[in-house]
Amino acid sequence: MTSFDTDSTRPPPNIPEFASFEHQKENIVPLRQGRSAALLAHQFSAPSSDLSAERASVHAHFADELAHLDDLDDPLDVFSRYIRWTLEAYPQGPNHESNLVPLLEQVTRKFKNERRYKNDPRYLRCWLLYANYVEEPKDIFVFLMRNDIGTDLAALYEDYALLLEKMGR
Template sequence: MTSPERSNEDQDDSATSVAAIESQKENIVPLPQGRSASQLSSLLQFASPARHARLAERHAEFAREVEGAADLDDPLEVHYRYVRWIQDNYPQGQSAESNLLPVLERLTRSFRQDRRYRNDPRYIRCWILYAQNISDPNVVFEYMQVNDLGQDLAAYYEEYSIHLEEIGRINKADELYRIGIERKVEPLNRLRRRYKEFLLRHTDSPED
């Protein structure tokens, strides 16, 4: 049995969706889990006053939740949920409307002295996201190292090494991968795999 042909209206909607994504793709910040085309299209096409009002209302709700988070067993959870919500609803990332950077600044600052979260993957993801949204990520990565934040997690070594590789500090990136492997950070197999990929890219690279 053949599938019914799509109507012209459906085809027009699909074309509009693709056009909306294509026109904004350079501004869309990728997520580790990816984004669906339908979700992206919806977010990019329907920036109506009503939607802006709903988003502003949700920001206010999260702000109230964050204010009361200190009394929770896991106060980081509310902050982290807020960050994830921003990522889901603002595919362009940091902007005056998304408020991503101030939210990350508050989250990272709030739990700096809380030993529970020093190697919590959620907390470290937010530090890394913060680093990716400022002009000099080295400042954040070095702060994390000095303050023993994320030093048992592969993500720290992977993301810092990627940044170092991007700015041409190949030897430093190589050293960082090896430190993480020697420390047997988790997940270790993933870090080893990323290091092998790095070595394949730079087998004949000159030293930095």
């Protein structure tokens, strides 16, 4: 028997059942990088009280890390991990509980004058994500270009082109 021989009636244990989140598929906001099926299965199969407690615990952990940013060599890393976790933990998109938009506002303001982050892909991703939640995303791109934020990175121009295409320009 080889390691590939399995009982064909059941999927391997590490692959989540699609049925565990299939009933919510219309409510899941797609991410450019895709979503983890295992995390989706966990999000939609856990009791809401357990999920709320788990989320509150992680929010508290990140709040503690954010309170000690001055002690870190790379404070942007905390924001980057927090944003990535938030996107995964709230598959239906940002809401008041997720705190995503205020978090994006905080990180974009905090480092806008930091030269070391001007062309950091993580920082630019924060700005580009934030642009999705403002009324006039074009203003974000104008600000980025005028302040030399992300101007050495292709992602800035790719997302700006997508925005202009959406606007019919």
